[in-house]
Amino acid sequence: MALLAFATGIVVVVLGVAVRAAGQLPPGYRTDPYGGSGTVGMKRYIVLDRIEFNTSGLYAEITGLYHIWIGVEGGTTDRNCYTLLTNDVGGKYIVQLEFLHGNYDNLGSTSVRFNLMLGVNHWDIVNLDTDDDDYGYRAYTAVFVAWASWAPVCLINIGQGTPFVSTVELRPLENLPYPVMANQSLSLFERRSMRWSADNDIVRYPDDQYDRYWYAWDLKEDDQASNISTQSPISASQFAVPPRVLETAFVPAVGNSNELILRSKRAEILPRDHLVILHFAVFQNNKSRQFAASVDDGTQSSPISPGYLSGSSITIWSSDSAGFSVKLTATAMSDLSPILNAYEVYGLIIHDNPTTSPQDFDAIMAIKHEYGIKKNWMGDPCFPNNFASDGWCRMQQMSLMIKL
Known part of the structure; x- marks a missing residue:
């Protein structure tokens, strides 16, 4: 079991086997306390981003964490993306993001609101309020089919507080019969066990x-x-x-x-x-x-x-x-x-935006990680249009990249 305090701007990226105890990672795994800036190479790791522990005393137990490869991409004031490695293109995955406000920005704010995107499509609105019964805690879960070797999850600033995330978790769902397809993803509204x-x-x-x-x-x-x-x-x-x-x-x-x-x-x-x-x-x-x-x-x-x-x-x-x-x-x-x-x-996650060709997207991610490029290549390079990399793409139903 790993005990982890929620911190200012903390990002915990969980990877393929269980974390067994606080501070004890399996061989081959590392902790990077500054993973939130620039690009992290293709290594298996847990990321703790800019740790500045608050004095709220709020802790969370995180058990049985699984390993993924992830690119924590250098963001902008408008968008930050976490690009998850989905080895099985066409396979089903479950991704969960957890948020705990905890005065993460040291500004004494009580609420924050921003958009959450899965790939190029709107997933949900993250709405955190420390005045509610959960101290500003929320979890957002989606089930999707991997459309490329990487799946970006992006936080979009809408001017109501700085977006942040406390944990990001990705797991393959194997053959569970959740009715998801390449053009249909699901966002969890509620999951209940009928026990008092x-x-x-x-x-x-x-x-x-x-x-x-x-x-x-x-x-x-x-x-x-x-x-x-x-x-x-x-x-x-x-x-x-x-x-x-x-x-x-x-x-x-x-x-x-x-x-x-x-x-x-x-x-x-x-x-x-x-x-x-x-x-x-x-x-x-x-x-x-x-x-x-x-x-x-x-x-x-x-x-x-x-x-x-x-x-x-x-x-x-x-x-x-x-x-x-x-x-x-x-x-x-x-x-x-x-x-x-x-x-x-x-609920349904509406797929109303086209995507970059999976082959082009995978090629961009491979170049970025192979050469440690810190240029702001975030999420899907061509969509949505307002976040597209200038001059890179030929826009059509599935965009093709024409230059870097």
């Missing part, structure tokens, strides 16, 4: 080999649900949901045995087009449990019959941005009430 907790504890690595964060549900009386659990081993679903997540579930509260209704408690606006993934496992083998699912008061799914001590999942698309809700209704064939073990909600 008053302190919002998290299941993550090592329980989840991909270090996805499964937040507990703070069960209230008006939720009309009860919590059940098992200590029997449960096999993972096709989405590799950890057994620790699947071993707890919500069922309807007494007096409402045929329906289970849950509504998201997140205050943020739900993306209009979003994907809901519901995860199930049942613990009782002596009676049947069959039900249908609907999301955001939409059309019911076909009947669902989860396997005994075996994880299963269904996916449902919705276009209702009023607020996420799920309703599970027992069928006439069911002896038991509906059950829900976990869920995920993702």
